Amino acid sequence: MSSQNDLLNSMKEQIGLMQDRLVGMEARIDGLLEAAPEPVAAVVSDGSMGLTLFVFALAIFLGVELITKVPSQLHTPLMSGSNAISGITIVGAVLTLQNLPEGSPLVPIIGFLAVATASVNVVGGYLVTDRMLGMFKSKKEDK
Amino acid sequence: MQSFAYIVASILFILGLKRLGSAATARQGNLLSAVGMLLALVATLIDSGFSWGWILAGMVIGGAIGGYAAKKVEMTGMPEMVALFNGSGGIASLLVGWASSTPGTTLTPAVSIPLFLAVLIGGVTFTGSVVAYLKLSEKIDGKPVMFKGQQILNIIILAALLLCGVLYVINSGGIGNPWLILAVLLSFAFGVMAVIPIGGADMPVVIALLNSYSGLAACAAGFIINNTVLIVSGSLVGASGIILTGIMCKAMNRSLGNVLFSGFGSASSSAGKAVEGEAKPISADDTYYILEAASSVTFVPGYGMAVAQAQHAVKELGALLEENGCEVNFAIHPVAGRMPGHMNVLLAEADVPYEQLVEPDDVNPNMAATDVAIVIGANDVVNPAARTDESSPLYGMPIINVDMAKTCIVLKRSLRPGYAGVENPLFFCENTRMLLGDAKASVQSLVAQFKED
Incomplete structure (x- = not known):
């Protein structure tokens, strides 16, 4: 009987600990959310800078060729x-x-x-x- | 779907620009590029999440202003109009950059650098165009404005702009970012400083250059939002503007740096050799007799024709001469007037067929066989000192050799030197006659005499 109670008590203890941890994690996530920047707006570009620079260079050459005559x-x-x-x-x-x-x-x-x-x-x-x-x-x- | 539409729009812009390069297809080319614009706009608007109220209000108000101005403008006011349209494109790119500096977002340098450039180039284009507009419409004096320490002030503004750029990129984000706002103000100041030292006759270069800037500003805005149609069309315009600027500089035999920084014709530059001799005036009656006997006549129009609004009278005189069995053409110097192609637009308005409009290289070889060259309000572009006098500030500039024609008649208000303040030995040539007075009145009296017979 006592061993069963011990087991239940220790389980209760464990659940308490887990609860504490979850609360802590929740707080940390809240903190992260606050610190994190607003979701990046759709207008902001991603990292494909190389390709766009390439397009830019080609378009400049094309413009020069089109206009010279x-x-x-x-x-x-x-x-x-x-x-x-x-x-x-x-x-x-x-x-x-x-x-x-x-x-x-x-x-x-x-x-x-x-x-x-x-x-x-x-x-x-x-x-x-x-x-x-x-x-x-x-x-x-x-x- | 959207990127496909953007590709098609870019192709339409390219085809449109190509077709603008030839007189027969130019109108169609302009239409093609307008269709491209509409397509790009519609493709953008099929997305969701727009604040339609603001968009529609902006389009209606802006479109009405632009449409009204385009319908109402006189052809003689075209240089100012083009300057204003350039300016509105510039400020639009500045505002796009500014609004993209959204608060709370962390901008990577790939965004914040083009954002800063869009603001900078857009701001310079805006105030530069406004000053060009004020000068061209003679709301302020068209003469170069030079003062002591101007170059130093320019360097200080540029250095401050550079510093703002670095600080903005480091602390990016926020429409209230103080470095960005400071950069807006400094770019406005720099646009003003860049155009005030440039005089009226150099305006074709400035207009072409501002045109290039407005394209580059749009291109920078394209890098912010990573939008290829903006990048492609912006750089097409940037490149074409630079080419046109180069053509204008070459037509004046000067470097771009010289045009931008020298304040040509200001007190510091020499006026060339003093010219000796006497100008020989001629009456309208005698001019009529000379013209009636002529079998080939070349007109050389300049800014003076635009000021006097004489293009319709000139066209009429040309038509009467043709009826009289005379061969008529109009020799147009690339920098005559206040913007590239200014004279062509005016003569086209007066219904002169474009085959009669010829370039200096085509008329100069035949000049000695031409009976009469009539110079209407042009001066520096026909100054023979550019060919002969090494001390003249115009030396080396390609000109129209009207002094080689059998007779040269110069229509001029007075005997004062031209815009650049350079003496013109043409007026004292053996075969030159001066028909003094308002160009329009002089031409009209010639027309009246032809009609009497």
Whole structure:
């Protein structure tokens, strides 16, 4: 009988110890959670830096090759047309308004301004280029 | 799906840029690149989790402003407009960078470095473009602004920017990061400092360079969010802007460094040899007789034609001369005007067919056989001192050799030297006649005389 009680008592003791440990672990996890950074937002890039740098280098070379042979009469439309392309930053601007972090009211305002200014660039750039190019007429078309 | 759409968009941008390189396909090229833009945008928006209110408000407001400005702008105001659009792209990239510096996240250097660069380049592009706009629209004086210690101040700003960059990358994160905010302000200051010492006639170089910067800023923004369509199109624009800048510098026979830092034509640079002789004025009546007898005429337009808004009158005169059995062309120097291709746009607006617009290399060999060269508001690009006078600041610049034509008629407001402050021996040549007065009024009176007969 006594041996059975001893066994039960020791089991109870063990459970108590385990309980203490679990509580300690819980506290430690809480601590870790607090210390850990917010989950990294979707906009932040991962480690594939090498590949993107490669793409960047190729695109620069491609741009140089594309532009070298442009006649001077097209310089203005080329400039305003490529300027409209640089409005591609609108994609970045839109992405800043995705999954907004809590508690920073400034981010949506900055994002809104980014979308607005990029839209000026895109819409204005393409329209003005088109308007200009519409004026370039060949003699043949005239007659 | 999304990355596939981005690839297609990038291809459309590349094809569009390629087609912008030839007059027959340019309009189609612009349309292709616009389709690419729409595709990239739609592909981005099919994701979820957006704050639609902010996005739609931004697009509607920004699109309306851009669309209105593009419809309303006069062709003579095109350089300012392009400067403003460049500036809006720059500030957009700055804001994208700033908003991506989300609080509470730890940014790796692979993110924080491009983020800092997007803010820096975007800021410089923004204020640089605004100053260029103010100068071009003559809201401020177009002359170079130079002061003592300017270079030292520039170096201090650059060093401070570098320091901010290092400190930001070390302490990254947070839109309220003081180093990032300081960097925004410093990049604004640097943009202003970079453009104020550059004078009106060097604006084609500045506009092309700012165009390149706006692309590079977008490219840096692409690295922050690891988005290939931004990186590809941003670097395409960056590269094309650099090429165009190079073409402009070559057309002036100057290095980029010289354009950016020298404050050309300011008091310190020499004005070349003093020119002796007397300019011979001519009346509109006598000009008419010369033109009526001419069998080949070359027009050389410059910024003065844009200021006087004389392009329609010039076109009319050209058409009347053609009816009279005369061969007419328009020789356009790459840096005539205030932005690359400025004169071409104005003459295209006046319906001059683009076959008649020729480059200096094509007209110079035939100049001696040309009966009359008419210079309209151009000065430095026709200054023969660039060919002959080694002490002239223009020496070595490729020019249009109007002094070699049988007769050269210069339409000019007064006998003052041109923008660069350099004496122009052309005005004193044996075969040069000066038709003084407002270019538009002079051309209109010639047109009236042709119509009378």
